[in-house]
Amino acid sequence: VNGYFTQKEEESLASVDVFTGMFKEKADGYVFTSSNSYLGALSMMPLQIPKLEELLKDNYSAFLLNFEDGKIVARSTSYPNKLVTSVLKEYPSPAVNLPLIEHYPSEHINGLMLFSFNPEIAGGLMKQLEVEGLVNGFLEKAGLTSQDIYKSFKGDIAVVLSDLGMAQPEPQAKKDESSMVHKKPVYKMVLNIPVGDKASFFKLMDKAIAQGLLVKQGSVYKGGMLLSMVGMYLQADDKNLVLASDSLTYTQYMANTGKAVIDQEMLNRFSGKTGVLYFDIANTLNSFIQEAGEGGYHNSMKTARETFKDVIATSDKFDGKSTKGVFELRMQNEKQNSLV
Numbered sequence: 001v002n003g004y005f006t007q008k009e010e011e012s013l014a015s016v017d018v019f020t021g022m023f024k025e026k027a028d029g030y031v032f033t034s035s036n037s038y039l040g041a042l043s044m045m046p047l048q049i050p051k052l053e054e055l056l057k058d059n060y061s062a063f064l065l066n067f068e069d070g071k072i073v074a075r076s077t078s079y080p081n082k083l084v085t086s087v088l089k090e091y092p093s094p095a096v097n098l099p100l101i102e103h104y105p106s107e108h109i110n111g112l113m114l115f116s117f118n119p120e121i122a123g124g125l126m127k128q129l130e131v132e133g134l135v136n137g138f139l140e141k142a143g144l145t146s147q148d149i150y151k152s153f154k155g156d157i158a159v160v161l162s163d164l165g166m167a168q169p170e171p172q173a174k175k176d177e178s179s180m181v182h183k184k185p186v187y188k189m190v191l192n193i194p195v196g197d198k199a200s201f202f203k204l205m206d207k208a209i210a211q212g213l214l215v216k217q218g219s220v221y222k223g224g225m226l227l228s229m230v231g232m233y234l235q236a237d238d239k240n241l242v243l244a245s246d247s248l249t250y251t252q253y254m255a256n257t258g259k260a261v262i263d264q265e266m267l268n269r270f271s272g273k274t275g276v277l278y279f280d281i282a283n284t285l286n287s288f289i290q291e292a293g294e295g296g297y298h299n300s301m302k303t304a305r306e307t308f309k310d311v312i313a314t315s316d317k318f319d320g321k322s323t324k325g326v327f328e329l330r331m332q333n334e335k336q337n338s339l340v
Contacts, residue, residue, distance in 0.1 A: 022062035029065035050130040070334035074327040091121035093274040100158035104260035105252035111279040113159045122150040152201040154194045163188045165287040189245040275315035281308040
């Protein structure tokens with residue numbers, strides 16, 4: 001206790017401008033995080049990486065939490081140190097690629113995520129940490145380089161989940177009496193990662209074939225036995241690597257003839273962001289309520305559906321000093337304060 005009361009200001013959080021500065025704005029709650037908490041673990045690493053301490057030191061984030069009418073809002077601001085700032089400036093992230101989700105074949109989207117980044121940032125970080133030669137030496141045994149990996153993709157990632165629910169048991173799939181009674185969860189899903197440098201991508205895919213993870217049919221790569229066993233469908237060509245819940249969803253998605261039912265206001269909010277997340281709480285719960293039966297569990301899900309609407313999270317581009325983000329938990333009652 002004496003240590004806390006007698007320490008110098010430069011040894012305390014009072015000397016961190018990000019910490020003291022966040023209280024200048026009125027909020028219902030405050031959260032502060034620092035990457036310095038990880039520095040103590042560096043000495044326990046079996047391999048000491050040059051400049052890793054410099055990379056991890058003095059990265060701060062401040063979060064302001066507010067209970068507003070109809071929504072709970074958390075606004076974040078992350079402040080990287082000089083080393084991380086220089087890398088982010090050299091390899092800026094582009095805006096998310098909205099067309100990747102606009103033709104998703106469903107009217108019942110439960111959730112989606114979109115991220116965009118400059119894949120060259122991986123090479124920039126390795127150079128700053130002075131480990132590029134070490135990584136390439138390790139990958140050389142597999143016939144690859146670090147550039148083969150991060151240049152294989154454009155840096156866009158899109159995930160869409162839809163049609164969550166419970167399926168009726170199929171008579172032909174009967175194994176015992178229990179399997180005829182219990183319903184199984186069903187869903188549709190697509191993960192799309194557009195291809196970057198084709199030569200690097202094909203090189204990476206050919207290595208996956210050698211490991212038995214993929215098979216090749218003509219110029220198309222498809223998932224091997226392992227993916228089939230877990231019920232996933234993978235197909236990749238010179239434009240996209242797509243992992244889907246089933247072949248029909250994949251075919252409909254790649255046809256680009258469908259139109260995903262997404263609120264235009266939502267798409268407008270996503271425009272220009274480097275990362276977005278959306279999850280429809282109410283409609284997802286509604287898909288399972290009718291299967292919950294009667295009792296406390298059913299009533300709890302019904303109450304949750306009538307209370308919560310959805311979740312929206314977005315991340316802005318790095319502005320040269322910080323990265324800002326917003327997380328919203330929206331309520332069904334837009335006029336009532338969310339703290340209620």
